[in-house]
Amino acid sequence: MGILDERENAFLLGFEGFSFFIVVSLAYFGEERIAVYLSGLTIAYFSAMLVFGVKTGRYLNFVGVVLLVVFAWSVVTTVM
């Protein structure tokens, strides 16, 4: 399998495919709210991390933190 032997590469490819699928699917159904897309991406990110079991950074996952903040913001603005 070459490049996919490293778990990190498999994770990146999986997450990329998952993100693409989510964006295309939501666009197909005519979704126009960016918050919905961002929520989907956040779920895809953490799901892929769990599935492939990768670690980013030794102490803190900065990308994950940013995505969580954006996700929380989009939920709050939607509810309020």
Place this chain on the structure above:
Amino acid sequence: MSDGGRAFLGAALAGAGSLLAIFSFNVPGMVPFTAMGVAMVVVGMTAAALREPKMGTDFEMALLKGSMLGIEPLLNEIYAKRSKVGSVSEGGDGGTPNQGGNSTGNHPSAIYLPPKGEGAPVYVPLDDQRPLAAIEEMGQAPTGLLPSDAHQRGIRVFSAGSSLVGVLGAGADESSGVEEALRRVLVEEARLCSSVKAVKTGNAIVVEMRNARAGQETESHKMILGSLPTSLAASVVATVTTSPVAIEAEEITLKRTIARLSFGADKAG
């Protein structure tokens, strides 16, 4: 993919994604493109932030090599004895290179014992008698060579991976996975290879290590205990499965090292 390459590609993808997101955000009806740009930024930043599976530094290698130095004179002596016997009985050279653990004359391979007390020792048979000693006997074998008239069957040595039980946890459970433990020790901590895979077939595990740093050990270590990555892998498997493990075969090439480790080695005879 090299780590620098991954970080560069990640940064490039994040840059392109942010341009796409900023551009399409200001154009009505382009929300999917904005989302695609954001996805590219996330993928790119993740690629750049992923932990780099770097190979071990010279410092780490020096520490590992240092851990082998203590048993080296003992292994040299055993290897010399075996080669002598092998050359008399077979007229051979005591084994071929790149095959560890079981290739010195007619001697059974070394057996990595499960941890007990001070660590997980390796039992090295000194005679070519089969069946092998019982596991309890192996665990109580002397740790030094006795005088030649003492009829010593085997010797217990402590390899570089003997104290892994302290890291993996006492009686490390098999449910967490042999491959996960191998990956943790060999890839993430010792950084002796870039990736590792383990496949269980019957009473054996085939371990494939990519870009393993072999060649750090002496000839006697390679012949008796296997190469350093394989020796560590055998220690991990013995610790996780709490079963005696022997290196049946080891194949070392430039890109990958494949080792076949068998369980229940005390009964294999």
